[in-house]
Amino acid sequence: MTDLNSFSMKYHVVIMYFIFTLAFTSHLIILQPALCWIWRLLSYDEREVCMLLMNALLFKIKLSTYLDANFIIRYSRSGDRFGQDWVPAECDVSIRPGWFWHASEKPKNATTLLDIYYKSVGRNCLLILNVPPNSSGLISAEDMQVLQEFTEIRQTIFSQNFAANATVTASTVRGGLGNPQFAPSNVLQESIYSYWAPEEGQTSWEMLFDLRQSTSFNVLQLQEPIQMGQRTIKFHVEILVDELWQTIVEGTTIGYKRLLQFPVVEGQFLKLSVDSARADPLISFFGIFIDPFSVTYSLENHDKPFLVNSEVIMLRTDHSSGNKSTATM
Numbered sequence: 001m002t003d004l005n006s007f008s009m010k011y012h013v014v015i016m017y018f019i020f021t022l023a024f025t026s027h028l029i030i031l032q033p034a035l036c037w038i039w040r041l042l043s044y045d046e047r048e049v050c051m052l053l054m055n056a057l058l059f060k061i062k063l064s065t066y067l068d069a070n071f072i073i074r075y076s077r078s079g080d081r082f083g084q085d086w087v088p089a090e091c092d093v094s095i096r097p098g099w100f101w102h103a104s105e106k107p108k109n110a111t112t113l114l115d116i117y118y119k120s121v122g123r124n125c126l127l128i129l130n131v132p133p134n135s136s137g138l139i140s141a142e143d144m145q146v147l148q149e150f151t152e153i154r155q156t157i158f159s160q161n162f163a164a165n166a167t168v169t170a171s172t173v174r175g176g177l178g179n180p181q182f183a184p185s186n187v188l189q190e191s192i193y194s195y196w197a198p199e200e201g202q203t204s205w206e207m208l209f210d211l212r213q214s215t216s217f218n219v220l221q222l223q224e225p226i227q228m229g230q231r232t233i234k235f236h237v238e239i240l241v242d243e244l245w246q247t248i249v250e251g252t253t254i255g256y257k258r259l260l261q262f263p264v265v266e267g268q269f270l271k272l273s274v275d276s277a278r279a280d281p282l283i284s285f286f287g288i289f290i291d292p293f294s295v296t297y298s299l300e301n302h303d304k305p306f307l308v309n310s311e312v313i314m315l316r317t318d319h320s321s322g323n324k325s326t327a328t329m
């Protein structure tokens with residue numbers, strides 16, 4: 001097994017087939033890492049995310065009649081908004097080019113790991129990072145250093161939520177506007193057990209955030225109370241600029257955790273609109289952050305199209321981004 005990137009598609013399809021066959025006999029559907037890994041890689045250029053629901057029967061029919069790799073990849077990448085089967089997804093990735101340690105190889109750097117984090121954890125998947133022991137049976141010092149840097153840059157980004165003190169209102173609240181159980185402000189607490197719920201039977205759902213002061217950010221974190229199901233199918237977020245609402249980002253599903261990156265924007269008022277949902281949408285977290293490490297989303301790249309590619313993500317070393325106080329790379 002060399003680089004996972006060069007894994008042949010056939011190999012994955014065969015793995016999938018066996019997993020699903022096994023899963024069906026036990027009535028338990030578990031999607032194995034190899035499966036999800038390849039979607040993530042292939043979906044690098046897409047602003048898509050895993051809907052963790054599928055129609056497993058359809059999948060099985062497609063697999064057993066003919067190996068339609070394109071269908072399978074498309075289907076497994078996007079999930080199925082009408083699916084009835086819960087299919088948790090895992091993303092396996094190695095910190096090194098291959099699965100095992102070689103003296104001649106170097107670990108990925110922390111910004112590349114951050115990119116992988118956005119595209120796995122930030123797309124509603126579990127990230128499993130392989131860190132192979134060296135020939136002494138120990139984790140190499142350079143791998144440990146990268147892991148520390150990776151931790152530090154994540155802490156730097158996610159320790160300050162600029163929406164933490166926002167005033168939140170919503171189009172409706174279940175049980176009435178004053179009902180604390182489903183209050184819009186519940187989305188500021190980082191817990192999936194406190195969430196906003198709209199009144200039943202609505203066709204549009206909106207949340208308005210007053211940040212109390214003009215704020216710059218380039219990362220958005222959204223969460224659904226996943227124990228109540230993955231409900232959102234389509235949403236978008238807008239910012240008020242010069243008295244006009246402008247869309248910053250739009251997306252499909254949210255799920256347990258969704259991280260969205262975009263060029264730096266600045267404003268005081270934000271609006272989250274759920275455009276389509278399987279059932280009354282529920283939101284458990286809304287946070288905004290500044291990421292100075294992923295260069296793609298910096299101010300300088302404002303005019304460039306969205307480019308989600310690990311190659312263009314690197315640490316900003318210029319002074320405009322401030323000092324690299326926590327990460328040295």
Ligand SMILES: *[C@@H]1O[C@H](CO)[C@@H](O)[C@H](O)[C@H]1NC(C)=O
Nearest residue numbers: 134135136137138139140141
């Ligand atoms: C393996 O890692 C340990 C701890 O970082 C280090 O002391 C040792 O020299 C490494 N072995 C090799 C063969 O690089």
Ligand SMILES: *[C@@H]1O[C@H](CO)[C@@H](O)[C@H](O)[C@H]1NC(C)=O
Nearest residue numbers: 160161162163164165166212
């Ligand atoms: C929110 O309020 C707390 C307590 O007053 C304060 O420590 C924190 O810095 C504020 N956060 C923001 C983003 O304004």
Ligand SMILES: *[C@@H]1O[C@H](CO)[C@@H](O)[C@H](O)[C@H]1NC(C)=O
Nearest residue numbers: 109111112311313314315329
């Ligand atoms: C991290 O690795 C990527 C991919 O190899 C590279 O393009 C990027 O320049 C590196 N970033 C830093 C800060 O070294």
Ligand SMILES: *[C@@H]1O[C@H](CO)[C@@H](O)[C@H](O)[C@H]1NC(C)=O
Nearest residue numbers: 318319320321322323324325
């Ligand atoms: C960056 O660090 C240098 C040297 O420690 C310091 O003089 C400068 O004020 C710092 N700049 C910022 C933006 O913190």
